[in-house]
Amino acid sequence: MPVTSVETDTESLTMTLVADFPVGPERLWAVFTDPRQLERFWGPPGWPSTFDAFDFTPGGWAKYHMTSPTGERAGGAWEFVSIDPPRGFEVIDSFADDNGEPIEGMPSMHMVFTFEATPEGSRMTNVSSFASADALEQVVAMGAVEGSTLAMNQLDVVLQDLRAYAQGKGTQLEVLSDQHVRITRLIDGPRDLVWRAHTDPDLMRQWLLGPDGWRMTECEIGDTVGATYRTAWAPEPGTEGEAFGFDGEVLLIDAPRRVVQTEHMIGTDFPSTTNDLSFYEEDGVTLLTLLIEYPDAATRDMVLATGMIDGMEISYRRLEGVLVS
Incomplete structure (x- = not known):
């Protein structure tokens, strides 16, 4: 630091x-x-x-x-x-x-x-x-x-060339405090397309899947402040795991730069997080920065222990293939 x-x-x-x-x-x-x-x-x-x-x-x-x-x-x-x-x-x-x-x-x-x-x-x-x-x-x-x-x-x-700083490093996690983590990933593509890939349900179903063998079963997007959203996944036949999903409320939209929403795991009494996702473009590539606010350190550690970063990296690699096509 x-x-x-x-x-x-x-x-x-x-x-x-x-x-x-x-x-x-x-x-x-x-x-x-x-x-x-x-x-x-x-x-x-x-x-x-x-x-x-x-x-x-x-x-x-x-x-x-x-x-x-x-x-x-x-x-x-x-x-x-x-x-x-x-x-x-x-x-x-x-x-x-x-x-x-x-x-x-x-x-x-x-x-x-x-x-x-x-x-x-x-x-x-x-x-x-x-x-x-x-x-x-x-x-x-x-x-x-x-x-x-x-x-x-x-x-x-900010001080370094964005490609030199982040390209090839994959999805990076920084623990900022007991309640905050920052996740970054450089995507090889312009911001407008990366934003669209995060807000178009048809595109999201192509890449936002985590590990191979999963499919998105629900994708309801909130496109205005105060709207709710709902996303869910299930394993394909022969893949281990249980279906899960998230819902929440949109708190802020500043297209194509920033979207903030709450996130809650459907069917649980787990507390919600606040997910603050920003998009910054430089020289044809887009840096995604996701700031997650947890209610406490215990919840933070429980979520990170699920392997979410590995799943995000697999999805982001898939996203880059979708952008190329």
């Missing part, structure tokens, strides 16, 4: 985050000064950012909002104070309303980004200074340490 430390200092009224990366400072600079690349990591998993404005000049403003899995929005705004390419820049960072205007009464902070070369690549240091101990305490209580750590730890995939 890139983040090596996050420290708060109540005497100097600062929070300092340090992260190391295997790329040069110029690459870090490019990522932090391009709103489209910032959107891929500025915000913890499950709260991706959308930058609505980005005037990268002293005195200019960047305005953005983060969207939760249920569609809740949280806004932010940067006022650029100074810019020193490629060594760093500083901003006044504020909580913002729906119009991107700083919210009165909410703490703002003076934030300095510094990028410097290291023998292994580069180091990013982010120092946030607060006007009072109460402001620092308020931001920390809102989860700033955990949120910023999770956000910056998403930078690895």
